[in-house]
Amino acid sequence: MKEDLKVYDNVLQLVGDTPLIKLNHITSDLPGQFYTKLEACNPGHSTKDRIALYIIEEAERKGILKPGDTIIETTSGNTGFSIAMVSIIKGYECILAVSSKSSADKIDMLKTMGAKVYVCPAHVSADDPRSYYQVAKRLHEERKGSIYINQYFNELNMDAHYKSTGPEIWKQTEGKITHLVACSGTGGTISGTARYLKEQNPNIKVLGIDAYGSVLKKYHQTREFDAEEIYPYRIEGLGKNLIPTATDFDMIDDFMKVTDEESAHTARNLAKTEGMFVGYTSGAAMQGTMQYADQGEFDENSVVVIIFPDHGSRYMSKVFNDKWMSEQGFTDSKNDVEATPIEY
Ligand code: PMP
Secondary structure, three states: OOOOOOOOHHHHOOOOOOOOEEEEOOOOOOOEEEEEHHHHOOOOEEEEHHHHHHHHHHHHHHOOOOOOOOEEEOOOOOOHHHHHHHHHHHOOOOEEEEEEOOOOHHHHHHHOOOOOEEOOOOOHHHHHHHHHHHHHHHHHOOOOOEEOOHHHHHHHHHHHHHHHHHHHHHHHHHOOOOOOEEEOOOHHHHHHHHHHHHHHHHOEEEEEEEEEEOOOHHHHHHHHOHHHHHHOOOOOOOOOOOOOOOOHHHOOOOEEEEHHHHHHHHHHHHHHHOOOOEHHHHHHHHHHHHHHHOOOOOOOOOOOEEEEEHHHHOOOOOOOOOOHHHHHHOOOOOOOOOOOOOOO
């Protein structure tokens, strides 16, 4: 028996302290060492466990949340799952307003975790009364004894990563990290982690991953919101059609945009090459890292940490479904590792 085998009081004690795992195949032609921070190892299978637990415990500490109160949030799925999980353990009601772009699997999972789910249209503007932001805001105003997590505009989102993800990566790499690669949605993960790491070593380069169809990269370059950048895309949880105040853009050195198609093929390849069954945005983060490598960003001294936000099981009806892939026209599998099923 392992010496450190221990018993936990509940699943919340397993949030954070996720492993850092070396990539051995997908990066074999690239200079430097590449590690992934595997956030699927959180009990709710994503990085969002960290912010759900941190923000709710901060509200408890400040006396804002009382037993039996309601927690409301807008979410692409992961934050909702984490809030639902924390709510069950701590005895709160959980109400979630989600985008219709969220996968059916994710919505079913939220319901399984006891949340009340409102599905709102994906391609309306943020100030449209039907948008999931406005629906959540309205529910919060109507309900006494409720808090609205508001992850895109809540600075505690960044703090959660400043206090956990950042120190963990610094410790796990023994201070040798040279580059951090992370997706940006709310921006909490990348800017909170970056703030801690840059305090330890200002030379660490922080590379953000954005989607085509999102405003973040352009905003980072110009500090201006450009609505022309916005169009629908398929990756869930990455990029945005507004500027979140939970992102500290000064902490990010550069942004790379990735396509839906290449990110999907790369997510599938991570499973087949590294045995890592991770989500669509992990494929996007890996794809962006390879694009940075093509630009000569890394050398043999580079120690690159890529954050993989969630688990692949959430995308069985999408990226890991061959029919869905071909319906999207994602047939160019030049990057795919061959794994054709054998019929007999
Ligand atoms: N990947 C997935 C799957 C997500 O749900 C999110 C959160 N929207 C992100 C990446 C981006 O993380 P953050 O919100 O901390 O920028």
